[in-house]
Amino acid sequence: MSQSVKQQLTSVALLVKSxxxxxxxxxxxxxxxxxxxxxxxxxxxxxxxxxxxSQGCNLLLLKAGSEQQLAAVxxxxxxxxxxxxxxxDFWRDYQQMLAKGVVFDEQPRExxxxxxxxxxxxxxxxxDLIEVK
Numbered sequence: 001m002s003q004s005v006k007q008q009l010t011s012v013a014l015l016v017k018s019x020x021x022x023x024x025x026x027x028x029x030x031x032x033x034x035x036x037x038x039x040x041x042x043x044x045x046x047x048x049x050x051x052x053x054s055q056g057c058n059l060l061l062l063k064a065g066s067e068q069q070l071a072a073v074x075x076x077x078x079x080x081x082x083x084x085x086x087x088x089d090f091w092r093d094y095q096q097m098l099a100k101g102v103v104f105d106e107q108p109r110e111x112x113x114x115x116x117x118x119x120x121x122x123x124x125x126x127x128d129l130i131e132v133k
Contacts, residue, residue, distance in 0.1 A: 011048060011060040012083065015073045017123070019045050022061045025122040029100045030085070031093075032059070051085060059083070074123035081118060081126045090115040090131035097129070 016022035026032040026049045035048040035058050048058040064070045076082045087093045094108060094117060105126065108117040114132040121127060 009057050011058045013060045013062050014076060014082075014125070015064045015069050016061050017064060017070070017073055019047055019061060019063055021122060023047065023049065026059065026061075029097060029102050029122075031096070074125055076125045079126070081128050083125075084128040084130060087129060087131050090117075090129065093129060 014022075023034065023037070027034060031052055032049040033052050035050050036046055037048075038046040040046055044063065045061075047061040049061065050056070050058045062069075064073050090108070097119065098104070103120045105118040105120065108115060112133075114130050116128055116130040118126055118128055
């Protein structure tokens with residue numbers, strides 16, 4: 001018999017140009033909370049943010065440090081949706097985000113699986129806001 005291994009996905013890395021502007025966007029515009037913000041020295045930080053009251057995966061903000069990484073900022077998923085944020089109240093969160101100037105790529109739509117809308121982060125990465133039926 002094989003021994004059971006317990007694993008879980010804890011963080012997804014996101015390349016950013018600036019820790020400060022990324023933290024501001026995710027905490028102010030999307031109401032995320034800072035999970036960790038540790039100075040690692042030499043201009044590097046270990047910054048994790050997560051939706052309020054989330055028990056799931058954190059977003060690890062990584063400051064782009066090379067030309068190749070800088071070129072990938074805003075195109076983390078090659079133009080596809082990079083992250084999906086699931087909510088218990090779509091219209092509450094949509095209205096709050098709209099009021100805070102979040103850029104939406106479309107109007108909210110009803111799908112068989114729930115209510116969804118595509119929006120952009122501060123660099124142009126695409127995200128979904130969804131309330132599952």
